[in-house]
Amino acid sequence: MDTKSRRPPKHILLAFCAIIALFYLFRIRPRHQTFAQVNSIVDCCEATHDKPEGLGQAGHSWAGxxxxxxxxxxxxxxxxxxxxxxxxxxxxxxxxxNSPFYWEHTGPRxxxxxxxxxxxxxxxxxxxxxxxxxxxxxxxxxxxxxxxxxxxxxxxxxxxxxxxxxxxxxxxxxxxxxxxxxxxxxxxxxxxxxxxxxxxxxxxxxxxxxxxxxxxxxxxxxxxxxxxxxxxxxxxxxxxxxxxxxxxxxxxxxxxxxxxxxxxxxxxxxxxxxxxxxxxLDDPTVYQQTSHIKITDDRCAAYDEEWKRAVEIDAFDEDCGIALKDYFWWDALHPTPSVQDALAEQIAEYLRHGKxxxxxxxxxxxxxxxxxxxxxxxx
Incomplete structure (x- = not known):
């Protein structure tokens, strides 16, 4: 008899792997299981089960x-x-x-x-x-x-x-x-x-x-x-x-x-x-909202204090030489409103298309x- 005919069907192997994985995950898995430990449990099914598909690392369909x-x-x-x-x-x-659309600290996030x-x-x-x-x-x-x-x-x-x-x-x-x-x-x-x-x-x-x-x-x-x-x-x-x-x-x-x-x-x-x-940072023109930005590797200290109080996005300080909006960085850590705008649009595009x-x-x-x-x- 052909030895292949004695092998269990693929769906039975998948079910067996799933039962083993569920047993380990829900019966003996410690609360702080490491990523490596979890991966070792599911490895037995990798050969017969496709890897997750969808947006990012999504393993299930994203409704949209x-x-x-x-x-x-x-x-x-x-x-x-x-x-x-x-x-x-x-x-x-x-x-x-109660979040104002135009927040007094740095405009809309x-x-x-x-x-x-x-x-x-x-x-x-x-x-x-x-x-x-x-x-x-x-x-x-x-x-x-x-x-x-x-x-x-x-x-x-x-x-x-x-x-x-x-x-x-x-x-x-x-x-x-x-x-x-x-x-x-x-x-x-x-x-x-x-x-x-x-x-x-x-x-x-x-x-x-x-x-x-x-x-x-x-x-x-x-x-x-x-x-x-x-x-x-x-x-x-x-x-x-x-x-x-x-x-x-x-x-x-x-x-x-x-x-x-x-x-x-x-x-x-x-x-x-x-x-x-x-x-x-490599090329501000890659996003329409940041295409006007002139400086990406520094900020102007004169604008740092503006982070702490109400300010217009078009704020201009002579010590800086250019308007706040023309900087990528508002202060040492935070981006200017144009970057926040581009970020929001790119997140939306990602959620729509995953690309x-x-x-x-x-x-x-x-x-x-x-x-x-x-x-x-x-x-």
Whole structure:
């Protein structure tokens, strides 16, 4: 008899692998399982199961940007819109709730523009991002609240999950959760003794993964994580932070894959902010909104104070010689409003088509290694 005829059918092998994987994941998986451990569990199925397809690292079909009705955003100053959870809530008339569309600090941020300018549907956005926030301040000793953990556990869950009012109701299938952390985490790593940085970053990323699980446990099914921009190219950039960010971003990509495998029915998207920023820094004309920018590798100190008070985007200071809007960087860390505008449009394009700012890891690594050798960086 032909030996091939005695082999179990392919669908039986797949079912067997799935049973083994589920047993390990749900019966003996420790709470803080590493990415490598998760990968070893699912490797048995790699030979007979195609890798995930879709946007970013999504393992399930993405229903589309046009289906989104609610956005919940977690992050730091790059995403902070000044939203107060106890104030006026988002509505059809005011999609950002009590967040002003033109925020007095630096104009509209990308969440505002994504919600009201580059949207394909009527969206209500709840932005919990807070300037200075990191993933878990108990790990990095950050004094700025609330961190990612608190934004989820003390703001989102009590206010928008389970026994809440009809006004705050939302559906998992039409809601998008956006997570944009890592800038402050990796800056804080710069201040730590070298012997502690690797272990501390591992714990930060582990906590990040835990919070994705918590969001999933509380209804999140469409989650977009945003990796860290090339802060080594900011006016305050160093080779050290570039190295930290390279490790961080690689771990996020792996996290997206393992999280997709572990969370049934979840759509994990990954927007490549690192690549988006590099493109604009290399050539501002690549984005229509930044095509007028003249200086990408520095900022003018005279405009630093403008970050802290109301200012017109066309602000001009004689000591700087050119208008604020003609700089890529507003201060040592933050981009000008034109960059925020381009970022919002590119995120929308990514959510529509999955083709923008979503390059392969090899391309991103090339960018990173190329930038780290620049003369502006100091350890």
């Amino acid at each position: 940007w046009q289906t989104v009705e609610n956005m919940f955003i977690f992050g730091d100053s790059y995403s902070d819109t000044g939203f107060d959870v106890v104030g006026e809530q988002p509505s059809e008339e005011k999609p950002m709730g 990308w969440p505002m523009l994504l919600t009201e300018t580059y949207n394909d549907s009527a969206i209500k956005t709840y932005c919990f991002a807070t300037s200075g926030a990191s993933v878990d301040k108990t790990i990095d000793n950050n004094v700025v609240p609330p961190d990612f953990v608190e934004q989820v556990e003390r703001i989102f869950i009590p206010s928008f999950v389970k026994d809440n009012s009809e006004e705050s109701s939302w559906k998992p299938e039409t809601s998008l959760f956006v997570v944009f952390f890592g800038i402050n985490d990796n800056r804080l790593l710069e201040m730590m003794p070298g012997s502690r940085t690797s272990e501390t970053q591992r714990r930060m990323l582990e906590r990040y993964s835990d919070m994705l699980q918590t969001l999933y446990d509380n209804g999140a099914r469409n989650i977009m994580i945003v990796n860290v921009p090339p802060m080594g190219r900011s006016p305050s950039g160093t080779n050290k932070i570039s190295r930290f960010i390279a490790t961080w971003n690689q771990a996020l990509s792996e996290m997206a894959i393992t999280t997709t495998r572990m969370l049934r029915g979840a759509k994990i998207l990954e927007f490549d902010a690192f690549d988006f920023f590099n493109r604009g 923008v700012a979503n390059t392969a890891n090899a391309t991103s690594v090339t960018h990173k290694s190329h930038r780290q050798s620049g003369h502006r960086f100091e350890d």
